[in-house]
Amino acid sequence: MSQHAHSLKEGNNGKPVAFRSRPWAATLILTGGVFALILGMFLSVSFGAADIHFAVVWEAIFQFNPDITQHQIIQEIRLPRLLGGAMVGASLAVAGAIMQGMTRNPLADSGLLGLNAGAGFVLALCFAFFPGLPFMYLILYSFLGAGVGAGMVYGIGSLAKGGLTPVRLVLAGAALTALLSALSEGIALYFKIGQDLAFWYAGGVAGTKWFQLEVMFPWILVALIGAMMLSRSITMLSLGEDVAKGLGQRTALVKLAGMIIVLILAGSAVAVVGAVGFVGLIVPHLTRFLVGVDYRWIIPCSAILGSLLVVFADLAARMVNPPYETPLGALIALIGVPFFLYLARKERREM
Amino acid sequence: MQHIVSHYQTRKRNRAFAVMTILAILIVIAFIISMNTGYIRLSPSDLLLTLIGSGTDKQSLILFEFRLPRIVISLLIGAGLAVSGCIIQGISRNALAEPGILGINAGAGLMVMLFISFYPSTSAAPVFLLPVLALIGASVTAALIFALSYKRHKGLSPTRIVLTGIAVAAGMSAAMIVLTLKLSPDKYQFVATWLAGSIWGTNWKFVLSLLPWIAILIPYVFYKARVMNVLNLGEELAKGLGAPVAKEQLKLLAAAVGLAAACVAVSGGIGFVGLIGPHLARRLVGPKHEMLLPTSALTGALLVIVADTIGRWIMQPSEIPTGIVVAVIGAPYFLYLLARSKA
Numbered sequence: 001m002s003q004h005a006h007s008l009k010e011g012n013n014g015k016p017v018a019f020r021s022r023p024w025a026a027t028l029i030l031t032g033g034v035f036a037l038i039l040g041m042f043l044s045v046s047f048g049a050a051d052i053h054f055a056v057v058w059e060a061i062f063q064f065n066p067d068i069t070q071h072q073i074i075q076e077i078r079l080p081r082l083l084g085g086a087m088v089g090a091s092l093a094v095a096g097a098i099m100q101g102m103t104r105n106p107l108a109d110s111g112l113l114g115l116n117a118g119a120g121f122v123l124a125l126c127f128a129f130f131p132g133l134p135f136m137y138l139i140l141y142s143f144l145g146a147g148v149g150a151g152m153v154y155g156i157g158s159l160a161k162g163g164l165t166p167v168r169l170v171l172a173g174a175a176l177t178a179l180l181s182a183l184s185e186g187i188a189l190y191f192k193i194g195q196d197l198a199f200w201y202a203g204g205v206a207g208t209k210w211f212q213l214e215v216m217f218p219w220i221l222v223a224l225i226g227a228m229m230l231s232r233s234i235t236m237l238s239l240g241e242d243v244a245k246g247l248g249q250r251t252a253l254v255k256l257a258g259m260i261i262v263l264i265l266a267g268s269a270v271a272v273v274g275a276v277g278f279v280g281l282i283v284p285h286l287t288r289f290l291v292g293v294d295y296r297w298i299i300p301c302s303a304i305l306g307s308l309l310v311v312f313a314d315l316a317a318r319m320v321n322p323p324y325e326t327p328l329g330a331l332i333a334l335i336g337v338p339f340f341l342y343l344a345r346k347e348r349r350e351m
Numbered sequence: 352m353q354h355i356v357s358h359y360q361t362r363k364r365n366r367a368f369a370v371m372t373i374l375a376i377l378i379v380i381a382f383i384i385s386m387n388t389g390y391i392r393l394s395p396s397d398l399l400l401t402l403i404g405s406g407t408d409k410q411s412l413i414l415f416e417f418r419l420p421r422i423v424i425s426l427l428i429g430a431g432l433a434v435s436g437c438i439i440q441g442i443s444r445n446a447l448a449e450p451g452i453l454g455i456n457a458g459a460g461l462m463v464m465l466f467i468s469f470y471p472s473t474s475a476a477p478v479f480l481l482p483v484l485a486l487i488g489a490s491v492t493a494a495l496i497f498a499l500s501y502k503r504h505k506g507l508s509p510t511r512i513v514l515t516g517i518a519v520a521a522g523m524s525a526a527m528i529v530l531t532l533k534l535s536p537d538k539y540q541f542v543a544t545w546l547a548g549s550i551w552g553t554n555w556k557f558v559l560s561l562l563p564w565i566a567i568l569i570p571y572v573f574y575k576a577r578v579m580n581v582l583n584l585g586e587e588l589a590k591g592l593g594a595p596v597a598k599e600q601l602k603l604l605a606a607a608v609g610l611a612a613a614c615v616a617v618s619g620g621i622g623f624v625g626l627i628g629p630h631l632a633r634r635l636v637g638p639k640h641e642m643l644l645p646t647s648a649l650t651g652a653l654l655v656i657v658a659d660t661i662g663r664w665i666m667q668p669s670e671i672p673t674g675i676v677v678a679v680i681g682a683p684y685f686l687y688l689l690a691r692s693k694a
Contacts, residue, residue, distance in 0.1 A: 105447060106510070107448075108447070160690050168689060171447075172686060175685045179682035181678070182623075186675045188543070194539060195531070277521070281521075329525060331525075333521045333524070334525060340517065341515060341519075344500060
């Protein structure tokens with residue numbers, strides 16, 4: 001609310017800011033989470049349309065034999081799918097955490113940067129005018145679309161006097177998202193390609209290929225390391241821009257760096273699995289609830305919890321109604337909603 | 352000092368009145384243009400003759416039975432959605448809040464989707480049943496969100512409502528995605544058009560069913576403008592000033608739900624008006640609700656009537672869903688205002 005009074009719950013009237021950070025909880029999540037993730041991965045590789053024994057999984061990974069069908073299934077279908085899910089979950093969760101921290105808005109996620117809408121719009125154009133584009137190109141274009149969308153949000157938000165305030169960022173993102181989504185919807189209705197787009201949008205890691213992972217992995221790794229390096233600055237920003245400036249932070253620089261990281265993380269994720277909403281919105285809330293307000297803990301824990309959520313949701317997506325797959329986005333919402341409702345009832349005001 | 356302050360306020364108030372007058376004039380112009388827009392053109396003289404009752408039968412049929420009800424509906428839903436959004440933004444003090452957060456669009460959409468999925472034929476879906484279903488879906492969802500975010504001894508808190516709303520709306524959207532993938536293509540097309548926000552209630556019966564909601568709730572909200580100013584200071588401050596915060600919040604939110612649910616029922620998901628209408632108004636007249644609420648109603652009404660007219664005119668004889676046009680014309684203007692703003 002640009003002209004609304006800002007509610008600085010903490011840090012105003014001269015009181016020292018009370019950091020509520022719970023490093024113990026965070027350490028527990030990080031260690032336990034890694035174990036849970038490994039367990040989830042094993043389960044995920046063995047269960048599916050065809051159940052495969054653990055021993056065979058072990059062999060397929062460490063003593064690969066291309067003549068055995070089960071080894072083929074594991075190597076070519078399940079492993080990439082699983083790793084893709086883990087990567088995408090971590091990326092979306094961290095991107096959401098950064099967005100919420102920078103804008104201090106509990107409704108923010110990476111979709112607000114215009115990424116999903118930009119990617120969706122470009123996809124709508126591709127489906128309408130160049131049907132049958134090879135998959136590789138679709139991914140490339142949707143990443144470009146995500147970048148252009150984010151660039152526009154950033155540019156428009158920065159044009160105004162006083163630069164890019166969190167409120168401006170949020171509003172520019174919402175408006176541009178609405179515009180691009182409307183255009184995509186219009187194209188979809190006119191060319192009757194809505195359902196094809198819906199399939200893409202429903203999000204799924206089913207078709208993940210090794211080459212996608214190879215392209216994605218270095219970017220995501222660098223972006224995650226960058227997020228860790230930026231985490232202290234984000235904690236400051238999350239106390240409010242004035243506080244951060246008062247502590248001597250160059251806020252414009254931090255916001256730009258943060259947005260670039262979000263673009264890389266969320267853009268890669270959108271390009272590979274479509275728009276899996278909700279991960280970026282809910283995981284940061286859950287993490288803050290567990291580990292407190294220090295982003296040095298929030299970011300790594302978000303990554304772990306995001307991976308867990310997507311890996312287990314994808315496992316569920318295959319188990320619910322085999323051999324058919326339930327849309328991943330729907331299952332994530334199904335798992336996430338009860339958690340989120342619980343959080344909303346607890347309601348700690350910690351942005 | 353006193354003198355200077357009051358002088359400043361008078362200037363601000365005069366400016367707000369000027370803005371409202373200009374908006375009202377624009378709405379009248381849009382109304383006139385909208386009346387002769389469509390597949391069959393009515394020249395201004397035809398319009399005048401028809402309005403005073405001496406046009407041909409065909410002309411009066413087109414004007415009175417098709418165009419006028421639709422124009423009136425678009426004005427009503429524009430005003431209703433924008434005021435609803437204004438309340439929700441004011442109470443939650445979140446710039447991203449809009450009626451959709453209370454699960455209204457998701458609830459209505461899911462209900463319509465369920466009905467279409469299990470209804471045997473596609474073409475003959477009873478037009479009068481859909482708004483009723485949408486209204487039920489929207490109200491039930493909003494009630495669910497209220498119930499889930501209510502805590503004993505603490506009442507309702509806006510933050511909790513917003514978060515609960517996200518969760519419930521997300522759950523419903525997920526259910527809708529699952530249903531979407533199972534629909535036959537022609538059914539999908541129908542639902543998609545509805546969700547994109549098409550004013551298909553071109554009928555006086557729809558106007559009559561919508562009118563009481565708007566005519567009762569909007570004046571009620573205007574009458575509460577001062578309370579909203581106090582609530583806007585934040586909960587602690589408002590409590591300190593002695594306002595019965597929880598009770599007032601609940602009343603106002605209920606009004607917001609009523610307005611939005613009624614509008615969504617006849618128009619599908621025109622989501623953007625509730626988000627952008629109030630922001631446009633805030634950039635034009637500032638944060639005082641005595642001015643902000645009426646200006647929101649006017650900006651919303653203007654947005655939807657212009658969008659509906661363009662949607663009918665640009666690709667004749669087919670139509671573009673109004674919701675899409677609203678976003679396509681509203682968003683760029685909003686972004687322009689945003690880029691020019693000082694605060």
